[in-house]
Amino acid sequence: MELLDKIVICGGTHGNELTGVYLAKKHGWFLANPEAVAVCRRYIDTDLNRCFALSQLRVESGELRVENLRAKVINTMLGGKGTEAAPDLILDIHNTTANMGVTLILNQSDTELINICAHIAKEFEDVRIYLQPEKRDESPYLGTIAKRDVCIEAGPQPHGTLDAKLFFKVERIVFRFLELAEAWNKGNLPKINGIETFKETRSIDYPRDSEGNIIAMIHPALQGRDFCELKAGMPIFMGLDGKEILWEGETCYPAFINEAAYYEKGIAMSLTERAN
Numbered sequence: 696m697e698l699l700d701k702i703v704i705c706g707g708t709h710g711n712e713l714t715g716v717y718l719a720k721k722h723g724w725f726l727a728n729p730e731a732v733a734v735c736r737r738y739i740d741t742d743l744n745r746c747f748a749l750s751q752l753r754v755e756s757g758e759l760r761v762e763n764l765r766a767k768v769i770n771t772m773l774g775g776k777g778t779e780a781a782p783d784l785i786l787d788i789h790n791t792t793a794n795m796g797v798t799l800i801l802n803q804s805d806t807e808l809i810n811i812c813a814h815i816a817k818e819f820e821d822v823r824i825y826l827q828p829e830k831r832d833e834s835p836y837l838g839t840i841a842k843r844d845v846c847i848e849a850g851p852q853p854h855g856t857l858d859a860k861l862f863f864k865v866e867r868i869v870f871r872f873l874e875l876a877e878a879w880n881k882g883n884l885p886k887i888n889g890i891e892t893f894k895e896t897r898s899i900d901y902p903r904d905s906e907g908n909i910i911a912m913i914h915p916a917l918q919g920r921d922f923c924e925l926k927a928g929m930p931i932f933m934g935l936d937g938k939e940i941l942w943e944g945e946t947c948y949p950a951f952i953n954e955a956a957y958y959e960k961g962i963a964m965s966l967t968e969r970a971n
């Protein structure tokens with residue numbers, strides 16, 4: 696891995712995820728979507744954090760939405776995705792309404808970067824490493840502008856609100872991450888063995904009727920149980936009529952359970968497999 700010299704810390708990629716918004720304001724970090732921040736909404740026209748695939752950044756003509764234009768501006772400001780001038784690392788701070796503690800999301804299987812994250816997971820309570828392997832060029836996330844990136848998800852926190860405990864925890868984690876990156880640059884970072892990771896396999900939607908209306912909710916027994924084992928026969932949804940729906944699939948570890956921003960994406964939760 697090349698040295699982690701040029702590091703960009705972002706908040707406000709989603710305008711109503713206030714941990715990152717206010718950490719960025721406090722420390723002068725990069726505020727990714729100020730227009731959405733100003734109205735405290737996730738986005739104005741479309742999800743900024745789905746606008747950074749190279750094919751999207753290259754679109755020149757037609758009517759571009761606010762966030763597509765913003766993505767092009769950010770890409771230029773930060774050096775250009777896929778180029779030598781791109782940052783070595785982006786840390787992008789997000790919130791989730793799901794009970795995920797602090798989850799460090801990587802969309803590359805980069806053992807060195809995973810090792811830095813493992814130090815964070817070891818030093819802080821309730822921190823997990825989440826792998827979401829993707830082709831970097833076509834991955835739509837802001838962090839993929841950089842050569843490497845970690846998305847820091849902190850929850851549970853309702854969007855549009857602040858939570859002091861999470862705010863200071865994420866702040867400490869970011870500064871610790873910078874120290875660990877520096878230690879790694881100097882060749883002083885010990886390797887951690889047996890790192891626990893959660894690798895996303897797929898996402899599942901809510902049960903819906905033929906018109907697309909949701910007809911069941913997250914089961915109360917599953918609510919808040921992110922990263923806990925889900926096995927066939929366990930309750931997963933509860934119908935609007937109160938009927939229990941049991942899981943019939945593979946043994947897995949769900950995350951992003953009942954994330955508010957994912958109702959529009961047709962995601963009730965993402966399934967992961969645990970490894971260590």
Ligand SMILES: [Zn+2]
Pocket residue numbers: 708709712788789790
């Ligand atoms: Zn977000």
